[in-house]
Amino acid sequence: MNAELRSLRTEAETALAESFAAARNSLPGSATVKAARERAFAAFEGKGLPHRRTEPWRYTDLRALLRTVPPRAAGAAAATALPADPLPGLDRARIVVVDGVWRPELSDLAGLDGVTVTATERLLAEGDERLGGQAGRLDDAMVALNTALMAGGVAIDVPAGVDINRAVEIAHVTTGAVATYVRNHIWVGAGGSLRVLETFVGADAAYQANVVTEAVIGDRAKVIWAKLQAEAASSVHIGTLAASIGAEAQFDHLTLMTGAALSRSQSFVSFGGEFARAGLFGATMVGGRQHADIMLGVDHAVPNGASRELFKAVMDGRAEGIFQGRIVVRPGAQKTDGRMMTQGLLLSEEATFSVKPELEIFADDVQCAHGATSGQIDEDMLFYLLARGIPRAEAETLLVTAFLAEAIEGLGDEAIGEAFEVVARDWLARRGRMVAP
């Protein structure tokens, strides 16, 4: 191991080291995969858990926040009864992943003709060379940890020109207090199209989910991608999307976060071909003592790319909402058009919101902008509704729904957008019951 070990480990770091030591020989994968795991764990050990001085993690100090790590999920859980559907009424195919293991008998793959779905274990055993192609570019301790311990998940392969109309969901379900390290892949060939959902739910337990999804979106492909993080109240969720998009491709991505005690959702999108368009949207709704962090990295590596980012966050109780965004325009990436907007709405005196929207620009013929706002519900608007006899809780719900809708509708998929708006309204209704009329 060439990385220097830090002498002081936290309890969680010790647990992770033990977990890796116990599993390193039994984890699935070819020799190449095993070597990659060792490298990744060495990288993780060298850095340790991200902390306050790890700039991209400055608002989520895992060294302080992650006290313990539960044992790694071992094999398929017996559970056959799934939690309630988080998106009732939305028609889609479902790939159900329980505690990191794909369960075909619980899944429904109707309408996915021409698409191949493979268990990640098989890719690992075969040493598929596409593994790690996207995540490998990221310098992030939690992604390295996932690479070291990755064990489950699926790969969806949409060949060139195949247009899948039915949405497909990768439903992640965790059944108990375990740690899961899921790795998913999504490959969409040239001119292909896919509507994909990733959902995260679980039993009421202190589980920790670390999931990395790698995506390669081919030239002229069209992908709509929605993520719903509705994890159990005492869980930890660390999710990463690493995507590259080809020339003239169109990628729209929405992340809706309502669950988990501690969550971090990272999306890294790299422009690999010219004239591609990316729309990245987010809606966070947290309360109580929840901590929700969104990290976004957009890399305009080639000319003529366009990206739109719109993130909205609503914080109630003593919740902490965080957004860090970074648009990079590399030398030569002329005619790039990037616009990022972040808005935070604080519903209580003790909630907090931190934003760091960065622009890093090395080309002159570009149009880039970002904006950020933070505040509370506009008193005038509230008064207008109260004056018309609408109770306070309902008025607030109305205004907050309107605030979030802009980001949800940005995805540009009516059916998914509607289902997500229901989730948002449910959250507000639950909150509304807590607010005195």
Next chain:
Amino acid sequence: MPAVQETVDQVRRIDVDQYKYGFVTEIESEKAPKGLSEEVIRFISAKKNEPDWMLEWRLDAYRRWLTMTEPTWARVHYPKIDFEELYYYAAPKSTPGPKSLDEVDPELLATYEKLGIPLREREILAGVEGAGDRRVAVDAVFDSVSVVTTFKEELKKAGVIFCSISEAIREYPDLVRKYLGSVVPTTDNFYATLNSAVFSDGSFVYVPEGVRCPMELSTYFRINERNTGQFERTLIIADKGAYVSYLEGCTAPQRDENQLHAAVVELVALDDAEIKYSTVQNWYPGDKDGKGGIYNFVTKRGDCRGPRSKISWTQVETGSAITWKYPSCILRGDDSQGEFYSIAVSNGYQQVDSGTKMIHLGKNTKSRIISKGIAAGRSDNTYRGLVSAHRKASGARNFTNCDSLLIGDQCGAHTVPYIESKNASAVFEHEATTSKIADDQLFYCLQRGLSSEEAVALIVNGFVKDVIQQLPMEFAVEAQKLISISLEGSVG
């Protein structure tokens, strides 16, 4: 686009070696031994006849500094500084404490004349038409010492104390002890701690309760000696209801080696007081290949300590090889206000990492940030800023606008804002844009018969207007000239 192409060509041809103030004054000087040690600090303190408490203060800072490491988070790159290779004190040899201007070394006076700084009280700033009888009091700091402070007597009549910090430590120890290090603690950061240990000279201003300072105060900093660092320390206190406007200018000779300038500026505004602090920073930026130039690592902070106080920072940054500077406001008093207006122009191989911090602690505090970055050549220009509202800062307001303009495809412009709100009623707005000069704006100007040079000048002037307007008149003129020199070719 032809106009910009032409501009870029001309900028490349002329580049940064147009620096006007690169001459060296041949003057004998006295230096402390090279390197840094407790002895050197004792030497500096003794040179300045400082009381014991001051020496102890410096030594404490030095011991703390030895345990610190250089910050690396800024987007600037430079070879490691060898702090043992620097001289920490250099003073022109002349009669000790000249009583009047006549006793000052004529070589020095000639230097300031060349720089256009009026040291004779009857003079006014050169090159300003219609300035009439506007007067500016000047404190001239040459390497490590203050050479002369003008209009001292007249200011004294109004009750305003304006002198070098060395003099203040001797003459007004109570005021200095009360406020020195109260805004920027000695342990604040690597360079501020270094400054606390070795600071040589700088200005001290105290405006008593209810007094509106009758004239603009200004300090002109000049680095002349080779291999010396300049560590100035400025402390400005506006007592209840007072008002003062302070200007700062700086230049240095053209040398091949990099020189360090690590200053600390502390402002204290008590109840209802207002301080306006303007800087035109024109240190030597290095030559066209990026050789030489000043490392400008500065800590500037203002404390709006009393209710309804106001601190306003205005800066025009055109010089220095590397700038690392974040003039900040701590908005402690209820209803206090902080402002930051900045133009940062970088060309050649210059690196600028600058911005501000607005820390809202009091109720109904307001802040406003306007930052304009112009990057040309192979330079990098970063805005880095923090706006935060603490739990009790109900009704805090901030508006931030930072725009960047890129001239040429070899340069970079970056924006790194941090916004942290811990109070629901705090309203923060931030907007930033990056672009080049719009084709349609240029076309509009060209169509009306302007040359492309004139058009670019007009557009750049429009781009920075919000900030220029905030400068006192004398500086506005100088700032506009400076911007055109920095971007020579692009703004005619």
